[in-house]
Amino acid sequence: MTPEELLNFLEDLVEEEFLKFKWLLQQTSNLLGFPAIKKSHLQTANRQDTVDLMVQTYSLSGAVKVTKNILEKINRNDLLQILVSSSLRTEVDVSDVGRISEDTGHLTSPIQTPLPQIQREVRGITEEMVPVPEPHPITFYRQMLQSNFQDKFMCAQEGWAEDKQRLVDIYTEVYITAGCDVHINTQHEVRQIENPLKPAEETRVKPRDMFNHPSGEYQPIKTILTNGIAGIGKTFLVHKFVLDWAEKKSNQNIDLIFPFTFRQLNPLRAEKFSLAQLIHECIPETVDIKKEALNYIFKTLQSSGNSNYDKSRFKLLFVFDGLDESRLHLDLHMKDSRSNDVKKKTTPDVLLRKLINGKLLRSARIWITSRPAAASQIPRQFVSSVNEVRGFTDLQKETYFRKRFRDEKRANKIISHIKGSQSLHIMCHIPVFCWITATVLEDMIKTRGTGDLPKSLTEMYTEFLVFQMDHTKEKYGSEMSIQSIKSLAKLAYHQLEKGNLIFYEKDLIETSVDLKEASVISGVFTEIFKEVRGRKDKEKMFSFVHLSVQEFLAAVYVRMSLSNSYKHLFLPQRSKKMHSVPKTRASKTNQVHIDKALQSPNGHLDLFLRFFLGLSLRTNQDKLKELMVKPWSSSETSQETVQYIKKKIGENLSLEKSLNLFHCLNELNDHSLVNDIQQYLSSGSLSTDKLSAVQWSALTFILLSSKEHLEVFDLKKYSASEEALIRLLTVVKASNRAL
Helix, strand or coil: CHHHHHHHHHCCCHHHHHHHHHHHCCHHCCCCCCCCCHHHCCCCCCHHHHHHHHHHHHCCCCCCCHHHHHHCCCCCCHHHHHHHHCCCCCCCCCCCCCEECCCCCCEECCCCCCCCEEEEEECCCCEECCCCCEEHHHHHHHHHHHHHHHHHHHHCCCCHHHCCHHHHHCCCEEEEEEEECCCCCCCCCHHHHHHCCCCCCCEECCCCCCCCCCCCCCCCCCCEEEEECCCCHHHHHHHHHCCCCCCCCCCHHHHHHHEEEEEHHHHHCCEECCCHHHHHHCCHCCCCCCHHHHHHHCCCCCCCCCCCHHHHHCEEEEEEEHHHHHHCCCCCCCCCCCCCCCCCEECCCHHHHHHCCCCCCCEEEEECCCCCCCHCCCCHHHHHEEEEEEECCCCHHHHHHHHHCCHHHHHHHHHHHCCCCCHHHHHCCCHHHHHHHHHHHHHHHHHHCCCCCCCHHHHHHHHHHHHHHHHHHHHHHHHHHHHHHHHHHHHHHHHHCCCCCCCCCHHHHHCCCCHHHHHHHHHHHCCCCCEEECCCCCCCEEECHHHHHHHHHHHHHHHHHHHCCCCCCCCCHHCCCCCCCCCCHHHHHHHHHHHHHHHHHCCCCHHHHHHHHHHHHHHHHHHHHCCCCCCCCHHHHHHHHHHHHHHHHCCCCCCHHHHHHHHHHCCCCCCHHHHHHHHHHHHHHCCCCHHHHHHHHHHHHHHHHHHHCCCCCCCHHCCCHHHHHHHHHHHEEEEEEEE
16 A cells, blocks of 8 residues: 555545544554654645655554554445455455355355354454355455445435435535434424524534434444424435445444334334344335344354444444334333244244344344434433534525526525515425425426515415416316315314325325325325335325325315304304304404414414414405405404414413514514514614513514524613613523523
């Protein structure tokens, strides 16, 4: 090996890795007995300078040894393997295994039964052998699986577009934080979206470092639970992690990854499988790893008694994506005294339970993703580390739209428009909402220019629905398009009442939607409602693509029912049988919905209410006139509703409820309260002594929405009184610094 070849390896490191590489050169504990290089020598050293310093300090052979050791420490085993093969002569010891077949080049063995310890030396590294059905090193199977996963995960669907694109072209890194508690989060997810990111207080996790302890200290990690609301990027994160492993970019200390989704597992819940059979059933890319090989690997780990991943002979990772969609019986509090034979057939829920509680494959790593409300299904004693996907930061939002729109001028217009609407800017924390926004704005700019772009959530989702209807009319005709939306809206409303996001045939029957109709709908509106395809003999599953889409369609259904003179669905039960809601009582109808949402302790109707009120505007109803037989609203109705909301804001409501009512005012296109306070703030004449309860709420709303005020919040700018402190305590808590 020459210094030039060594330099090539350093040039393959990203900047962050190179800085860590130089830092490790200063620590004697990482240098195999070689001396450390002084910090002053390395501080300004580039890659070429670093190679020169290493060769001068250690000699060339010593520099190679040190480099190998550090590459392993920074988790670049892909480069380590190449470096080893470049610098050492291949040595293979097959004396314990058999001979190399002249025909196939594979190792063969006259031994018929598996040996308890079978290894070989390759490139100076000890490799574990899997002797059945024919001897292969574990790297043989790893490379086979990596090749198959490269094909599977190279492309992905963004949002719910039918066409797949290269993951590298559409993936934008999400913000992940470490250390979120595992508990039942009863808040509606829209409230969780609006909690501000606080980088100063949070430990950020890089996707490739999921299994490294956030403190940097070595601690064994077996099971990770990743929380995140619907559409925040959990599944994309899993895909990127597996693809990076498959392309040998990171986590090369993992021998085999088995990525499952609960959507795959749900239809199999009544059947029995061995672990190897379940893997073959759900992950077709593994079928070349024969059942005998998998059983040997599992039996070896099961019989070893070792629970430490780093000391494990075979390093395995099981991924279970979408715990919130699970219909398996995962009672991890249950005492499991049944057989722990890895070859025995049992139901998927039993296999998962035993993997998670450590009865099966104690040294294997587990990664579970879930929406927060379902995370508590995994008891804390079975979780080594918890993190949370928080979606996009403001910078990542911009990165996303610049990737989506290569034309800089168009990208700038869209980014500027989103920043100008607080509702849109907040919701763009969610990658899926970014995709909806990009889909709508791209179409509108092409067809209508940039004049009248949607500024509220209801306007955005209305345009998204119109976009889908227009595109499906061309292929299926107007009548089928309209009828499909009506069926979807009905299904959305009834399943929202039950809290269902995934639907099965029995759920559809309860809503009077037959399976054939659902299949037709999912073919018509592939970007709103999907059939999750599995084996033909398994029950079919359906879902709306995102909770917010389901809530919007539920609001459309109620508005559609009102406009068609149906009985009002949300009035108390005794009222439903008595009368329909006449048009003259439109504002009273809105008030019923406002009161019902305010009575919800966890905000489950917050987003529905925003959509319902936004759809009361004539401009939005006109866009959906094919659904609304008799659109009804008036400026008088809107004003009455606005006044009722302002009255409610002035009452003793929780902060979350007050903030949602301000968002409702935005949907009704009323900004008077916020504008008044903004004018006071701009003029410097704000007197908190004279503020009403409504105006205090407006001030809180403005400050929580302001990036500038949350960076450093100075209470004295408003008032040094105890009342001001109490009223603005939420702003103090949300700030990075408070004076």
